[in-house]
Structure formats: structure tokens, C-alpha cells
Amino acid sequence: MADGVVERSRPRDRILETAQDMFHKHGIKGVGVDAITEAAGTNKMTLYRHFESKDELIIECLRATAAKASRVWDEFEAQHPGDKLAQLHAWVRKASEMLSADCRGCDMANAAVELSETDHPARRVIKELKEAQREKLVALCRDAGIGQAELLADTLSLLLEGARVSMQSVGAEGPSAQFVRMAESLIASFRAR
Amino acid sequence: MADGVVERSRPRDRILETAQDMFHKHGIKGVGVDAITEAAGTNKMTLYRHFESKDELIIECLRATAAKASRVWDEFEAQHPGDKLAQLHAWVRKASEMLSADCRGCDMANAAVELSETDHPARRVIKELKEAQREKLVALCRDAGIGQAELLADTLSLLLEGARVSMQSVGAEGPSAQFVRMAESLIASFRAR
DNA sequence: TCTGGAAGTTACAGATCGGTAACACCCTAG
DNA sequence: CTAGGGTGTTACCGATCTGTAACTTCCAGA
Numbered sequence: 535m536a537d538g539v540v541e542r543s544r545p546r547d548r549i550l551e552t553a554q555d556m557f558h559k560h561g562i563k564g565v566g567v568d569a570i571t572e573a574a575g576t577n578k579m580t581l582y583r584h585f586e587s588k589d590e591l592i593i594e595c596l597r598a599t600a601a602k603a604s605r606v607w608d609e610f611e612a613q614h615p616g617d618k619l620a621q622l623h624a625w626v627r628k629a630s631e632m633l634s635a636d637c638r639g640c641d642m643a644n645a646a647v648e649l650s651e652t653d654h655p656a657r658r659v660i661k662e663l664k665e666a667q668r669e670k671l672v673a674l675c676r677d678a679g680i681g682q683a684e685l686l687a688d689t690l691s692l693l694l695e696g697a698r699v700s701m702q703s704v705g706a707e708g709p710s711a712q713f714v715r716m717a718e719s720l721i722a723s724f725r726a727r
Numbered sequence: 728m729a730d731g732v733v734e735r736s737r738p739r740d741r742i743l744e745t746a747q748d749m750f751h752k753h754g755i756k757g758v759g760v761d762a763i764t765e766a767a768g769t770n771k772m773t774l775y776r777h778f779e780s781k782d783e784l785i786i787e788c789l790r791a792t793a794a795k796a797s798r799v800w801d802e803f804e805a806q807h808p809g810d811k812l813a814q815l816h817a818w819v820r821k822a823s824e825m826l827s828a829d830c831r832g833c834d835m836a837n838a839a840v841e842l843s844e845t846d847h848p849a850r851r852v853i854k855e856l857k858e859a860q861r862e863k864l865v866a867l868c869r870d871a872g873i874g875q876a877e878l879l880a881d882t883l884s885l886l887l888e889g890a891r892v893s894m895q896s897v898g899a900e901g902p903s904a905q906f907v908r909m910a911e912s913l914i915a916s917f918r919a920r
Numbered sequence: 921t922c923t924g925g926a927a928g929t930t931a932c933a934g935a936t937c938g939g940t941a942a943c944a945c946c947c948t949a950g
Numbered sequence: 951c952t953a954g955g956g957t958g959t960t961a962c963c964g965a966t967c968t969g970t971a972a973c974t975t976c977c978a979g980a
Contacts, residue, residue, distance in 0.1 A: 545958095560843050563757070564756070567939085576958080577958060578938090639840065643840075643892050647836075647837050647840045647892065648757075660896050685909070687902075693889060695888070699839075699888050699892050700836075700884065702836070703836050703839035703853050705854060708857070708858075708861065709884045712878060712882070713885070723916065759967060761967085770927080770928055770929070771969080771970095772927080
């Protein structure tokens, strides 16, 4: 058993962390609750004592992932206090770092692809979290002094989203390789307006 | 039984067409072979006489989908013979039409997300087909007289890929709503260089 | 009319899925 | 010391999954 995650922490935390990792690597429908509990060094009953269903576990995982992603925004502020333009460039750099060779994409976007049932309870959570991320990026662009902040933020969003999904289908040498170049020249052209 | 697809055509064709439709709507792992054969008005044994496994059926579906997509390029040429720039704008318009409210995204990209096993036989097929599509768009940009054809083609690719996945997570009112505007101003700025 | 092959039917194998019941264990708080 | 809550174990449920075997039906071509 991989002790790194299993060691002495509460079973609920181990389950949540392990599930996040396994959902990310193998997809939601590619992992069963048995596999999760075994990897977390616990058992199925304990999982169902803390989460009322697999769907709820999925939702909690998405929230946790979003919370982690939200923390990097604090890093941007810490590294470049008050300098919103520098923070925007930090966002681009951070985004490009996520495009590593074994990139499995955005957990929320992947979940939206996998959970095709339109009334799946996770879908509204995904939408909420994605909208919050969008508003953050729009605010960052606006505070960086860019005129058409919404349009720039949305364009950057689509580029990153596209890059992350493109990596999975065409690989790292595909269109996503040019992400930084695209993003930077986009920012430059928006600033020039 | 829905006669539209079931009517008098060879079982193999019905299975292929039905599988394409169901994989697209509900995802690959969201559909079993039983459901496919029943919807196709046939049975499981017949499926396994024509396809040696579900994986092979998946691959055949992806090839068929790509072939369909390839046919719209012929339409561009027919509508604007020789006028590559007009064909590029037709591509943008066609792409935006795919972003309808119930858009389920690109079958190949979705398959890449769902089939996370790195050695899955469908993955190399996906890569091949996506690379072919990329080269087509690059050629179109180049023949339209654009200098940095590869960069424009890759940027448009990422925007579209991002828009199609964004639709599924945030919905039609999200960043993807601005796709046409982004794509057109991109083309304009590349032409100005 | 005969025949061969494609298609349909039924049943099943073996595994895994999400989820639950009953019960034994251990540790800690009172 | 004792009571109780969190945890672990085992066994199980019904459903579904991919894939197969054995057999029947049907139709087209010779």
C-alpha cells in the first residue's frame, strides 16, 4: 500500500485525497469506489459513512480541487502585491506549467465530459465553480488596466481550456505547444488598444 | 423502436451509425453494447460478428465521425472555389454553428478524455485523425495567404477546442459565446501582419 | 427446390459496479 | 472501568458490463 497518502490521517481525508488523485488520473467512470477505498487504506463502509453516494464524493472532490486552484491566486498576489499586470503574466506562466507532457486536463471540464446526464448533480457545481474562476480572471484583467477585460479573459480561458484538452488528444507537440506565445501576444495586443 | 435508423440497411451500418450517435450523446463509457444493439434493432451476437470488440467499434466510430467532418471541407471548396480566405471564414462560421446549446463537444477529444489508459488502441487513432485535421487547417491558412499560417491555425484550433469543452462545463453563455468575434479578429490581425 | 451464410434468440460466464447489513474491534472520554 | 462512537471485516444484494456458446430462423442465389 502506498503509505504516502495512507499514513495517519483521518479516513475521510485520505478517501477525499485519494479519490481526487484517481479521478484525475483515470477519470470518474474509470474508477470504482472499491479501488478508491483500497488505495486509501480503508474500506467501502467507511466511505459510505462519510459520503452518502459516489456522486457526492465526486462533488466534494471537485470542490476540493477548485479550492486548491484558488490558492494559487493567493500566490500571485503574494508574489506581485498590487501589480495586477504581473499577476496576469504569472497566470500565463502557471497555466503553461500545467501543460506538462502527462497533462490530464482540467478535472471539472473532464467531469463535464464524462457526466453527460444533463441533470447530474455535479453539473451545477461544475458550472458554479467555473463561473467563479471566470469572474476572477475577468477581474484580474480589468484591474490590470485592460479595456476589454471580459473579452481578453474569455479568450485566454478558451485558449487554456483548448490547450488542456488538445494535449490529451494530439499530445504535447500539438497546438498547445504555442500556448504561451499566443497568450502573451494576446495580452500585448489588448494592452495596445 | 426508433425506425429512423433501424429501417432496411445492413446491421453493420445500423450498429455503426447508432453507436456514433449514442457515444456522442452519452459518452463511450456511458453506453454498453447491449444498449447499442437494441437501439440499432439487432443483437449482441451480430455486433460481435462485425466488430471484434467494443474497442474496435469505438475506433470505427471515430473514423466514421472524422470522415463526416472531412466532408464539410469539400463543401467549403464547392461554395467558394479557389477562394481560400472565404473558405477560412466559412470554417469559422461552421465552427460556430457547432456550438449550439446542447453541444456535446468533439467526439475525438471526448474520447481522449474518457479513455485515460495511455495504451488504449483508440488513442493513436485519435492522434492521427487530429493531426490530419490540423494539417488541413494549416494548409487552408497558408493558401489564404497568411504569413504565420501554423500559428493562426493552432490558435483557431485551441479556441474551438476550448469553446466546445467550455460549453459543456459553463454552458452556452460562457466564454464560448464570443468565439466568432475572437476568431474573426484573430484572422484580421494575422492578415494585417 | 435445395443450400449456405447471415442474422436473430436465449442463456450464460465471469467480472465489476454502487450500495447495504451485521458484527467485531479498538480507542478514548467520562 | 465502562460506554459509545469511529473504524474495519465479511458477506451479500441486484444490476450491469463485455464477451461467448448453441441453436434457430430466414432469405437469396444456384
